[in-house]
Amino acid sequence: MDAEAAVVGPLAEDLRVLNELSVVSEVDADAVGRAREHLEAARAILAEKTLDGPYGVRFTADGRQRSWGNAAVGLRNPIAPPLEFVKDDDGTVRADYFLRRGYEGPPGLTHGGISALILDQVLGYTATVNGCPGMTGTLTLRYRNPTPLGALHAEARVDRIEGIKAFVVGHISDGETVCVEAEGVFILPRWARERMAAEASAVTEAPAQD
Numbered sequence: 497m498d499a500e501a502a503v504v505g506p507l508a509e510d511l512r513v514l515n516e517l518s519v520v521s522e523v524d525a526d527a528v529g530r531a532r533e534h535l536e537a538a539r540a541i542l543a544e545k546t547l548d549g550p551y552g553v554r555f556t557a558d559g560r561q562r563s564w565g566n567a568a569v570g571l572r573n574p575i576a577p578p579l580e581f582v583k584d585d586d587g588t589v590r591a592d593y594f595l596r597r598g599y600e601g602p603p604g605l606t607h608g609g610i611s612a613l614i615l616d617q618v619l620g621y622t623a624t625v626n627g628c629p630g631m632t633g634t635l636t637l638r639y640r641n642p643t644p645l646g647a648l649h650a651e652a653r654v655d656r657i658e659g660i661k662a663f664v665v666g667h668i669s670d671g672e673t674v675c676v677e678a679e680g681v682f683i684l685p686r687w688a689r690e691r692m693a694a695e696a697s698a699v700t701e702a703p704a705q706d
């Protein structure tokens with residue numbers, strides 16, 4: 497982990513714990529007030545210097561991509577569980593992750609929209625690392641069984657690639673039972689296709705160098 501990650505990663509992790517405590521803490525009103533005074537002090541320090549817009553995608557000195565603001569995988573983002581992916585030799589992508597009690601939807605269970613967030617990211621990443629990057633065109637979910645909170649597993653594989661479209665399938669399980677199944681169509685957008693075509697044509701038309 498680089499030096500910046502070692503600083504901001506633990507901040508996001510602290511905020512994940514605070515998110516859960518906001519839901520489950522049973523301290524009295526006086527204690528909540530005292531906690532808020534500390535949070536206000538922290539807020540003031542962090543707000544001293546901020547970006548003007550979203551975090552976006554940045555790159556490390558050695559060219560690796562940093563999506564640290566991403567709501568599913570972002571190292572800096574306390575909303576992200578976060579997910580960390582492992583890609584198998586056959587292209588399958590897997591992630592073991594942990595959902596705290598702040599991700600609750602139905603009592604005691606994971607919110608269905610959170611499962612959608614996770615599957616969108618897992619399937620989209622699978623399309624990208626299998627050579628067909630794109631934005632989610634359609635994501636279809638089947639909630640087969642209730643999804644618990646806590647330790648969960650997601651995985652996905654490319655079903656087929658048709659030109660600019662990747663058809664990806666995947667699921668979330670609690671380690672034993674499949675809870676949510678997903679199918680996604682990921683499409684390289686027209687603007688990206690046009691930019692790539694323009695760049696290819698510029699290379700073709702460039703005069704030969706000695």
Ligand SMILES: CCCCCCCC(=O)SCCNC(=O)CCNC(=O)[C@H](O)C(C)(C)COP(=O)(O)OP(=O)(O)OC[C@H]1O[C@@H](n2cnc3c(N)ncnc32)[C@H](O)[C@@H]1OP(=O)(O)O
Binds near residue numbers: 620632
């Ligand atoms: C590592 C990264 C992981 C990322 C994971 C997270 C992914 C996300 O959350 S992305 C955010 C959510 N998605 C979006 O915001 C996308 C918004 N939509 C768009 O940008 C566009 O509508 C987009 C890109 C889907 C398609 O636009 P465009 O490229 O102009 O489509 P167009 O040229 O009309 O059609 C191309 C093909 O796709 C098909 N298509 C178009 N839209 C869709 C759709 N929504 N669903 C399925 N197929 C579609 C068309 O039928 C056409 O197929 P064919 O070539 O066989 O005729």
